[in-house]
Amino acid sequence: MSAADVVVVGAGPAGLGAATELRRRGVGRVVVYERELQPGGVPRHTAHLGYGARDLHRITTGPRYAAAMVRQAERAGVEIEVGRTVRSFADGTVATTGADGPATVHAGAVLLATGVRERPRAARLVPGDRPAGVLTTGALQQFTTLHHQRVGTRAVVVGAEHVSFSAVLTLAHAGCQVAAMVTPLPRHQSYAPLRLATAGRRRVPLLTGVDVVEVVGRTRVEAVVLTDGTRIACDTVVFTGDWVPDHELARAGGLPMLPHAKSPVADATGRTEQPGVFAIGNLVHPAETADLCALGGRAAALSVMDWLALHDWPTAVRPIEVRPPILWAAHTARGITLRVAEFVEGRIECRVGDEVLHRTKHRLWTPNRAIHLPLAANASTRILLSPVERLQ
Ligand SMILES: Cc1cc2nc3c(=O)[nH]c(=O)nc-3n(C[C@H](O)[C@H](O)[C@H](O)COP(=O)(O)OP(=O)(O)OC[C@H]3O[C@@H](n4cnc5c(N)ncnc54)[C@H](O)[C@@H]3O)c2cc1C
Incomplete structure (x- = not known):
């Protein structure tokens, strides 16, 4: 050895x-x-x-x-x-x-x-056959950037977070038209300028409040079916983010x-x-x-x-404690990063016991988007993060 x-x-x-x-x-x-x-x-x-x-x-x-x-x-x-x-x-x-x-x-x-x-189609429990043309953004970018392969002519992008708009751009550069972006959430979760520069300028429709429930096609994708029954013809589906x-x-x-x-x-x-x-x-x-x-x-x-x-090690390494609708929080080189489960308004507070270490302004928090708090937390400190007001 x-x-x-x-x-x-x-x-x-x-x-x-x-x-x-x-x-x-x-x-x-x-x-x-x-x-x-x-x-x-x-x-x-x-x-x-x-x-x-x-x-x-x-x-x-x-x-x-x-x-x-x-x-x-x-x-x-x-x-x-x-x-x-x-x-x-x-x-x-x-x-x-x-x-x-x-x-x-x-x-x-x-x-x-x-x-x-990215969570692939199987892990998202989307039924249907297993035709060619079902990708994640990672796979899409590997095909186009590393292997210079063609991906299809008409795609549906599942998701509307930062990486989803990156997928729109990659598809456009690969000569593939984007028929629609689909998100079960009530609006997209990226920055308005990024959306405008990618999907906006290509007039890609953003369908909110719906999800893909079926991929249709035996050898190649032919269409996707949405939760509201809409059928969109396409030969490529890109599952993004998540x-x-x-x-x-x-x-x-x-x-x-x-x-x-x-x-x-x-x-x-x-x-x-x-x-x-x-x-x-x-x-x-x-x-x-x-x-x-x-x-x-x-x-x-x-x-x-x-x-x-x-050879010194803490006796216990505890996770940062969070309260819904905050999903999780973790340490980064610049403080703490966390995610919320839904669009929610309020303040985020970080506490150690009863002491408030940090309190943000009242604002709208977006799911699938990084929320950074500039807070150097002690490795073994228990921190509670919770919105003070939850409006949704
Ligand atoms: C579409 C897309 C667009 C992005 N755009 C940006 C951007 O514009 N700006 C930006 O800053 N970030 C961007 N990111 C994010 C950025 O790529 C990631 O933050 C970064 O790559 C994460 O680094 P990492 O080292 O944690 O993981 P990774 O880059 O994922 O590297 C992990 C490595 O571990 C290897 N590995 C895994 N398991 C094993 C194993 N068992 N044995 C050996 N090797 C293993 C993998 O093959 C991989 O190479 C983007 C990401 C995506 C997907």
Whole structure:
């Protein structure tokens, strides 16, 4: 069995950010395992501007951002092994499988940075046959950006959050007309300028208060049927957003999960319930921007170094306690991020016991959109977040 000071699982912005920082601070052997054949994570196939504001201090495209992250890691002496999937971690032993077979490595610390994915059609329990043409935004962007494949001629986009509008743009660039966007919520959940610049200028109808209940077609998608009975002819359906962490490895390793986020419970520095095991990036907060994930990885590196030097670990790592309609809250490099279940008005309060740590202005909160609170919470502090007034 070989040995590494730190094993990082996943070469996305979080994993590469952490690994680079560890090497820059003098940690000996830092190995990143990546199951895909190229490092860089999701940004590799999101070929639009919007990356790097808070960590690189410039705005760039996803592929350029990914390339910059990989370059930094390689220059710092991080060993990146691609095409190798981590299958388990237990008591510092990490088991992997790649093209040349299985291997194990002993690690002083393990960082899980496996990211997030969109809930696919099967997990959304949408009935119908299994024709070609059913995608998520991630799959759509991989087909078009990485493999330069055609996707179809007429699509329905399911969802109306930020990533859904990104899907509209990708479809337009791929020469595929968007017949409609569909959301069960009463309005879209993105920024008005983003909607205008993507769906608005292409006159894509946004159908609210309805969902897709059937995908029609045997070999290729022919139509979708909505909850109100409307049938929309299309040859492509893109299920967007509705993020779920890539958490199978963390679950199999026995880490407790947040019920709604379905992410491993971790404190502000990434420490989980298991000594020496850290969880970072979108695995713990589905889903934030890449720069926040990279900064979170860098911050976790300091905590990893403390562990390697002192072998000190909190007796318990508690989740942040939330009250409905708040679904979940998690730590980021810039405070706390949370999500609400529905459109709701009021203030959000953070408390420790009876003491109010933070109170926001009264405003409308949007589901499927990140809500950030600039609050440095103690890892073991119990914090209660609740809207003071709930108008809906
Ligand atoms: C369509 C779309 C548009 C986006 N637009 C923007 C934008 O404009 N700006 C922005 O800042 N962010 C954007 N994002 C978000 C950004 O891509 C993510 O915040 C970022 O990639 C998350 O980083 P991560 O390291 O946590 O996870 P990821 O980037 O998902 O990386 C995780 C890596 O772990 C690997 N992995 C998983 N399991 C294993 C395993 N068992 N063994 C080995 N490897 C494993 C995966 O293959 C993957 O490469 C967008 C995302 C999407 C989907």
